[in-house]
Amino acid sequence: MSLAFDANRWWPSPLLPKGDGRDWALLFVVAALSFLAGLAAVGALAGERAAAGWRSELVGSATIVVRAKGTDSADEEAARAAEVVAGVKGVAEARALDAAKADALIAPWIGAGALPPDLPTPRLVAVDLDRKAPASGADLTRALSAAGIDADVDDHSRWSKQIMRAGASIEAAGAGLFVLILAVLGAVVAFATRQGLVARRDVVEALHLAGATDGFIARLFQARFARSAAQAGLAGALLAVLAAVLLKAMSAGDEQLTALLPIAWRDLAAPAPFPILAALVAAVTARITAIAALAERP
Amino acid sequence: MRYGREAEVLKDISFELPRGSFHFLTGPSGSGKSTLLKLIYLSEQASRGRIEIFGQDLALLKRAGRPLMRRRIGVVFQEFRLLEHLTVFDNAALAPRIAGRKPAAYRSDVADLLAWVGLGDRMHAMPTALSGGEKQRLAIARAVINRPDILLADEPTGNVDEAMALRILRLFTELNRVGATVLIASHDTDLVLRSGMPVLNLDAGRLAQIPVFNPELSP
Numbered sequence: 001m002s003l004a005f006d007a008n009r010w011w012p013s014p015l016l017p018k019g020d021g022r023d024w025a026l027l028f029v030v031a032a033l034s035f036l037a038g039l040a041a042v043g044a045l046a047g048e049r050a051a052a053g054w055r056s057e058l059v060g061s062a063t064i065v066v067r068a069k070g071t072d073s074a075d076e077e078a079a080r081a082a083e084v085v086a087g088v089k090g091v092a093e094a095r096a097l098d099a100a101k102a103d104a105l106i107a108p109w110i111g112a113g114a115l116p117p118d119l120p121t122p123r124l125v126a127v128d129l130d131r132k133a134p135a136s137g138a139d140l141t142r143a144l145s146a147a148g149i150d151a152d153v154d155d156h157s158r159w160s161k162q163i164m165r166a167g168a169s170i171e172a173a174g175a176g177l178f179v180l181i182l183a184v185l186g187a188v189v190a191f192a193t194r195q196g197l198v199a200r201r202d203v204v205e206a207l208h209l210a211g212a213t214d215g216f217i218a219r220l221f222q223a224r225f226a227r228s229a230a231q232a233g234l235a236g237a238l239l240a241v242l243a244a245v246l247l248k249a250m251s252a253g254d255e256q257l258t259a260l261l262p263i264a265w266r267d268l269a270a271p272a273p274f275p276i277l278a279a280l281v282a283a284v285t286a287r288i289t290a291i292a293a294l295a296e297r298p
Numbered sequence: 299m300r301y302g303r304e305a306e307v308l309k310d311i312s313f314e315l316p317r318g319s320f321h322f323l324t325g326p327s328g329s330g331k332s333t334l335l336k337l338i339y340l341s342e343q344a345s346r347g348r349i350e351i352f353g354q355d356l357a358l359l360k361r362a363g364r365p366l367m368r369r370r371i372g373v374v375f376q377e378f379r380l381l382e383h384l385t386v387f388d389n390a391a392l393a394p395r396i397a398g399r400k401p402a403a404y405r406s407d408v409a410d411l412l413a414w415v416g417l418g419d420r421m422h423a424m425p426t427a428l429s430g431g432e433k434q435r436l437a438i439a440r441a442v443i444n445r446p447d448i449l450l451a452d453e454p455t456g457n458v459d460e461a462m463a464l465r466i467l468r469l470f471t472e473l474n475r476v477g478a479t480v481l482i483a484s485h486d487t488d489l490v491l492r493s494g495m496p497v498l499n500l501d502a503g504r505l506a507q508i509p510v511f512n513p514e515l516s517p
Contacts, residue, residue: 005422007409010387012395017383206379209339210440211369212396213362295361298343 015207016200016220023228026192030185030232031239034278037181038240038271044174045267050260051167056131058156058163062140064125066096066151075099077149078123084147085127090135093128125151185278186285189225193289196221208297218290222283229282233275240271307333311347311505313498315481317447320474322490323483325500331483332376334500335450338481339373340364352447369397372446372478374454378437380425386412386436387421393444404443411439414469416462430457438466442473449473451482455489463489 064085066078078096086094097105102124103112129135137155144151197204207217248263308330315321323331336342337349340356349356351367359367372393380389390412394404412421415435425433434457442449449470455463467489474480481498484490490497499506 005387007387007405007421010391010401010405012391012401013384013388015381015384202379203381206381206392207396208365209341209368209373209379210393210396211365213365216365216396298341 014220016196016203016224023192026188026225027228027232027235029188030229030278030282031236033181033185033188034233034236034271034274035239035243036236037178037274038237039243040174040177040181041270041274042240042244042263042267043261044170045270046261046263047170047174048167049262049264051163051170053262055160055163055167058160059134060129060131062127062129062135062137062153062155064094064127064140064144064151064153066123066125066149074120074123078125080147081144081149081151082125082127084143084149085125085135085140088135088139088143090130090133090139091127092130095126097124097126099123182277182281185229186281189229189282189285190289193221193225193286194293196224197290197293204294204297208294214291214294217294218287221290222287225286226279226283230275230279233278237271237274241268244268244271306503308337308500308503308505311503313505313507315448315479317479318474318477320471320480320493320495321482322493322495322497323481323500324485324490324497329500330503331500332452335373335452335481335483338448339371339450340368369393369444370447372441372444372449374434374437374441374449374451376452376456376483378425378433380433380436380440382425384425385421386417386423386425386428389425389436390417390439390443392440397444408439408443411443412436415439415466431459431462434458435462435466438469442469445473445476445478447478449478449480451480451484453484453486454482455484455486460488464492467493 064081066074066081075096075098082094082096085091099121102121105124106121127140137153137157140153140155141151144153204217244263245268247261251258251261251263311334323334325331333342337344338351344356352370354363354367381392384392387408391401391404391408394407395401409418409421412418415438417432417435417439420428420432425436428436434454438451438454441451451470454470455466458466463486470480470482471493496507
């Protein structure tokens, strides 16, 4: 039994043949690129968040090393230093660490209980700064000097600058990787378009001779590759989200991993724009490539 | 006209097809018939000489103007050049579709024409399922659907029986009657004789015009 053809219900079929093996290869490459771009975006956001957290910790605190002249006066001197800096504008809290805590801090390097009890060790004062308007290291040094306390102030600015540099590097690396992935995508689509024009030479020629403009033919390839890139890009982006969820789940019970890569739920939206971006890059590349290739024909 | 460094395929040819004329193009294989048609339907560019179509020198025609000129020329290829992934109906509807017309404006024309060439019950078939004669009729339908100003056909009756050949000739004559300039390359001496139309005879790349066809003079 065959169905009668109703010309009144006819609608034009796509002028390019449906996908073949080459299209599958292209879909795979675009999906893989989308997956990598998605993971890179999630990683860059989480890395930036980690760097920001470390920077915030460092900027919000300072350490004062009080050089005591004798073991008996060391704790008193540290307590006095804490009292002096607590009164400085921009300091939220200051507390002197007792000898046991100071020893615990140097224990990893020289071993626990390795120092003789009568050896005068420096005392530390931990200072929490006002996050909104923190006191500078110079402010604290000035206050301590005015009180006649022999101490060094470490406002962590050296570390903070390094972490800021690391954070900027993470952002630059993420952006660079993203641009590289888009460039690779463009190159792959340009190659596939040229291949498509060669493989479908009969179609291109028939369309040309029937009066199709270069733009009309280019639009066919443009639409085909944009759709393929969007579909493959979506698949890759979904896989990237899945991988990020797995990473987040794995790091949930591991403090070190969470500190290194603190993935937030909202980071999972980062791969979302890639399918659209991939479609745009594919459309533009396919159009430019097709127009250039068609211009070589009579 | 020559391809690369090979010998000239066409040389010292000068002729004019008046608007609304009907000619057959005859000559042995390799005499340059297909090349001459390709030059007219803008698939090749002449290596020297001057070709003017619709009053336009092709050497001066810009690339953007070529598609518009091609839309005024219908071509029936010897090897059909059908799009095998499209149905008979889609193939026949190619020219109006490319011209940007809305499907509703040409659906019935396509259906009528396909019925006229005997493909009314094959509209949904794929070209791979058609016989040689059916493919030829589809190629003809595709070439004439837009009522071209020039109709070129390369051996359009090579794969059809006599009755269908005459029917196709009648279609071409009808198109010619309403204004189309027709040039048909053919080996079919019976058809050329029956038509009574003037002949351009190509031999070894040179052209001779024969007002009345004489099969004794034709190779």
